[in-house]
Amino acid sequence: MIHAIILTFDEAQHILRCLESLKGVVAQVTVIDSGSTDDTVALARAHGADVVTTPWLNYATQFNFGIAHVMATGRAPTEWLLRIDAG
Numbered sequence: 001m002i003h004a005i006i007l008t009f010d011e012a013q014h015i016l017r018c019l020e021s022l023k024g025v026v027a028q029v030t031v032i033d034s035g036s037t038d039d040t041v042a043l044a045r046a047h048g049a050d051v052v053t054t055p056w057l058n059y060a061t062q063f064n065f066g067i068a069h070v071m072a073t074g075r076a077p078t079e080w081l082l083r084i085d086a087g
Contacts, residue, residue, distance in 0.1 A: 002026040004082045005066040006049070009056060011086035012038040018086045019047045026082060032066040040086075 004026040006018060015031075022029060029049040033041050034056035044051050052069050056062065063083055070081070 001028075002080045002082050003070055004029045004084055005063060005070065006031045006044075006084055006086050007034070007059065007062045007066070008032070008036060008040050008044070008086050009034040010036045010038045010040060012036070012040045012043055014087040015040050015043050016047060018084065019044065019049060022084070030066055030070055032062050032069070034062065 002025065004022050006029065008015060008031055011018075019029060031041075031044045031049045031051045033044075033051055033053045035053060041051050041053065050073070052066075054062070054065055067081065
């Protein structure tokens with residue numbers, strides 16, 4: 001099983017294309033959003049992604065936050081974590 005983590009900030013223009021590209025490839029998607037002011041969060045949720053918002057610090061911190069969230073919610077992958085950009 002593969003679980004994808006996508007870091008976002010105002011990615012409404014790209015998020016649906018990104019999520020569509022993951023269909024059939026990953027079992028679950030978690031979006032770590034940095035406070036988007038566009039429709040990124042709504043679009044991701046409507047597409048079935050788990051969305052969590054946390055202030056931006058840097059890529060490593062955001063990704064580590066995503067890993068911790070996935071593990072804490074019991075959505076940990078049995079095999080792989082995939083980090084992918086929305087754009």
